[in-house]
Amino acid sequence: MQDGMKGNPEESLRRALAEFAVQTGSGAASGGVRQALRREVRARAHRRWALASLAAAAALAAVVFGVSTRWAQPVRPSSPRTIAREGRAPGSSTAPAPPQGLESGGRTASAAVPSPAASALHRARPGPASVSHEPAAIGDWRKGETVLSPWYYNTALPPSARSVLVRSEVDARTAMRFGVLSAGDTAPVEILFGEDGLPRAMRFVRHLPTQRN
Amino acid sequence: MNPEPKANESGRAEEMKLLKRLQAGDERAFDTLYSRHMPPVYRYALRMTGSQSDADDVVQELFLELIRSARGYDPERGELRSYLYGLARRLILRRLPAEAPANDDTPEPAVEDDPFERLDLEQRLELVRTAVASLPAGYREVVVLCDLEEMSYADAAVTMGCAVGTVRSRLHRARAMLLSRMERWKCRTA
Numbered sequence: 001m002q003d004g005m006k007g008n009p010e011e012s013l014r015r016a017l018a019e020f021a022v023q024t025g026s027g028a029a030s031g032g033v034r035q036a037l038r039r040e041v042r043a044r045a046h047r048r049w050a051l052a053s054l055a056a057a058a059a060l061a062a063v064v065f066g067v068s069t070r071w072a073q074p075v076r077p078s079s080p081r082t083i084a085r086e087g088r089a090p091g092s093s094t095a096p097a098p099p100q101g102l103e104s105g106g107r108t109a110s111a112a113v114p115s116p117a118a119s120a121l122h123r124a125r126p127g128p129a130s131v132s133h134e135p136a137a138i139g140d141w142r143k144g145e146t147v148l149s150p151w152y153y154n155t156a157l158p159p160s161a162r163s164v165l166v167r168s169e170v171d172a173r174t175a176m177r178f179g180v181l182s183a184g185d186t187a188p189v190e191i192l193f194g195e196d197g198l199p200r201a202m203r204f205v206r207h208l209p210t211q212r213n
Numbered sequence: 214m215n216p217e218p219k220a221n222e223s224g225r226a227e228e229m230k231l232l233k234r235l236q237a238g239d240e241r242a243f244d245t246l247y248s249r250h251m252p253p254v255y256r257y258a259l260r261m262t263g264s265q266s267d268a269d270d271v272v273q274e275l276f277l278e279l280i281r282s283a284r285g286y287d288p289e290r291g292e293l294r295s296y297l298y299g300l301a302r303r304l305i306l307r308r309l310p311a312e313a314p315a316n317d318d319t320p321e322p323a324v325e326d327d328p329f330e331r332l333d334l335e336q337r338l339e340l341v342r343t344a345v346a347s348l349p350a351g352y353r354e355v356v357v358l359c360d361l362e363e364m365s366y367a368d369a370a371v372t373m374g375c376a377v378g379t380v381r382s383r384l385h386r387a388r389a390m391l392l393s394r395m396e397r398w399k400c401r402t403a
Contacts, residue, residue: 004287005253008327009327009328009392009396010392012327012328012329013328013329013392013395014389016329016337016338016340017360017361018360019337019338019341019343020337020338020342020345020361021362022359023227023338024256026261027255027256027259027265028252028255029255029272030249030265030269031264032269033269033272033276034247037243037247038275041235041238041239041240041280042238043238043241044236044237044238044280044281045238045240046238047238048237049238117296144246
């Protein structure tokens with residue numbers, strides 16, 4: 001059957017193109033393409049799952065390792081060897097006063113008077129030359145301790161309104177420079193730190209064995 | 214206030230979500246996107262290449278790229294459909310044999326007689342198929358996009374990466390070429 005179209009050639013072309021579009025408009029890619037793509041999606045999901053599992057396993061292993069190694073370590077004091085007490089310095093213009101109530105101990109030793117050289121030194125020195133940070137029996141200090149020297153103030157720094165008292169030790173050589181003789185390798189000291197963390201003053205203390213009644 | 218931009222935005226946001234789910238390996242997201250975008254892409258590829266296996270390959274490569282990364286897709290700049298057409302175009306043009314650039318200055322002879330006169334549907338379809346396949350790629354794609362896919366000139370310009378005016382002029386010339394070739398073939402067969 002002849003199904004001819006008469007008229008304007010451009011209009012005929014437009015109609016023929018529309019027919020062609022309808023005729024070829026229902027095509028679809030083969031089923032194999034869809035299956036291959038589905039496999040890729042599934043593989044991707046599997047890879048992500050495997051990666052996530054691996055990451056979770058690694059995190060779990062790290063936690064287990066960290067916990068077990070921490071448990072294996074001996075319990076140590078959280079602060080290396082010092083105790084700190086906070087004190088408020090009275091309105092001294094040049095130097096903070098030692099906090100009240102800290103000199104719980106006892107008597108001031110007469111031998112604690114520093115030598116003239118040490119007295120001259122204490123004004124120029126910002127603090128002890130070296131401070132050892134070995135653990136110390138802090139609790140023992142309080143019993144029978146004796147103030148061995150006056151406070152050596154660090155006049156190079158402005159006074160601090162608030163201060164923290166830290167007990168520490170300096171080596172015997174440093175103590176010697178302040179005119180303090182130490183029987184051991186170290187000498188116990190109290191250091192007064194300002195709120196800026198810089199040392200403001202230091203004094204030597206002596207720990208005496210607890211007297212038995 | 215025009216609600217269309219909002220609808221477009223929500224549509225893009227939804228497609229972006231589907232795309233992310235697809236890349237995470239969600240098969241349902243794949244099914245949704247595949248059933249939505251495969252037919253037009255396949256048609257475009259088939260009409261451009263004239264080969265089912267090439268069209269299959271284009272669809273497969275295109276969705277693989279979508280699954281793996283969809284690099285270059287920015288929902289702020291356009292719809293996923295436009296992005297897919299652009300991607301498909303790249304894949305199709307890679308498959309087509311290299312051809313000499315068309316000489317736009319040569320005028321097509323005017324066709325006065327209707328080339329479809331006294332042809333039945335099957336003959337007309339065959340004539341159109343042969344004529345479209347014989348066009349240079351640059352003209353074929355404008356006919357495929359605008360006349361067969363019924364894409365707007367603006368969307369076709371985005372897909373082809375050219376100005377709307379270029380689309381118009383190419384379409385005009387492509388139609389003239391189609392008519393001229395059909396007329397010649399009809400005379401020959403007659």
